[in-house]
Amino acid sequence: MGKINGCIRFPFISFNGLFAVIGCMMIYGLMKISAYRQQQLEAAGSLGLGWAWVFTISILCIAGLGVFAGRKENALALKIFAGFMVVGMIIMMIFGIIVVVERNELKSDFESGNSxxxxxxxxxxxxxxxxxxxxxxxxxxxxxxxxxxxxxxxxxxxxxxxxxxxxxxxxxxxxxxxxxxxxxxxxxxxxxxxxxFIFEWIDYFYKIAMGVCFGFAVTALLGLLMSLLMIHQIKRHDSAAGASFAMTGY
Missing domain, CATH: 1.10.1450 (Cd81 Antigen, Extracellular Domain; Chain: A)
Known part of the structure; x- marks a missing residue:
């Protein structure tokens, strides 16, 4: 019998496995974009593509860490994963707030007529x-x-x-x-x-960006809660095992 309840462990592994697959698909898409647009990309576009690579590789590595931590029931790996979830949640929340502020400022600019x-x-x-x-x-x-x-x-x-x-x-x-x-x-x-009319189109992309940012923030929160619960179960199992060995020796 494992240290972690299967009702938590298996969804956790599946959850991270899904994100690992998504990360692989995103890498494939970025490779295609890089191949077709290598000569056309301007400096700003190249910078944006670079950040996309960083984001995609981060998703793949963190998801891989989650799968490893869940399968091996490794408390240290789960703690590292939880730390990444905290950082990711904060970053996504910050980006989401920035997108909301910029969207509202742009809307105000269009409505004021004197910006x-x-x-x-x-x-x-x-x-x-x-x-x-x-x-x-x-x-x-x-x-x-x-x-x-x-x-x-x-x-x-x-x-x-x-x-x-x-x-x-x-x-x-x-x-x-x-x-x-x-x-x-x-x-x-x-x-x-x-x-x-222009703002309606721009607002459409702003809403997508907000959905992505806050969606990843909620996802990171769920991953954090699940990893903390799994860490708690591992500690409880180890404590119970230690107490059992102590009583046997007595």
């Missing part, structure tokens, strides 16, 4: 091209307002639904408005801005 952080995006040529295409497809103008384009509003902001503007039979839901005073470009532009 320099959002408005500097339009100074980038890639962002201007993307926004031009988005304005035509989504029927919006500017990130937080049409003034984001300065004095020259592009034709992609042009709104042709004149019947939807003011005195042309418009209503509260009209999609067109007059261009800002002192600007050149189309006479009528889309009333809706693109910031809300």
């Amino acid at each position: 320099e952080t959002v408005k500097t995006w339009i100074d980038k040529e890639e962002m201007r091209e993307l926004l031009n295409k988005l304005q035509q497809e989504v029927k919006c103008c500017g990130l937080v307002s049409a003034e984001d384009w300065g004095d020259d509003i592009p034709t992609s902001c042009e709104c042709n639904s004149l019947r939807g503007y003011g005195g042309y039979g418009g209503s509260a839901g009209s999609e067109c408005k007059a261009k800002p005073k002192g600007t050149s470009g189309p006479s009528f532009i889309y009333k809706q801005t693109c910031g809300g």
Whole structure:
């Protein structure tokens, strides 16, 4: 009979075995990404991929340690595993909080309409091209307002639904408005801005990141509790065995 209750030991080993398989799959995926994107990766992308390797290898090694500790019922290995769970839980919680704060700050930037952080995006040529295409497809103008384009509003902001503007039979839901005073470009532009649409997409990835961070934090907490319980059972078993030997000698 083992030192640890099978109802705890087997789920613990299976739990870590599953993460070991996930770690192997992640390594395979990273190898594929590295092979196809080695020449295209920029410095920032390479750094991000490097951290992905560190994260993946850490998952695989810790999961392997958990499988070993559970199978061998090794108290020292379980203590080391528990320590990794504490560190991992703290790190994931910190990252999760950072993601939540950044997400709320970005949402506030889009809603306030006067954030320099959002408005500097339009100074980038890639962002201007993307926004031009988005304005035509989504029927919006500017990130937080049409003034984001300065004095020259592009034709992609042009709104042709004149019947939807003011005195042309418009209503509260009209999609067109007059261009800002002192600007050149189309006479009528889309009333809706693109910031809300862009934030919806960005928020989708933020929610995934939050789910991953807090999900791993909860997983680490469960692993910590299970490892502590197993350590307790090993100590209790060893203590009982020691007492039995002492009584036999007496």
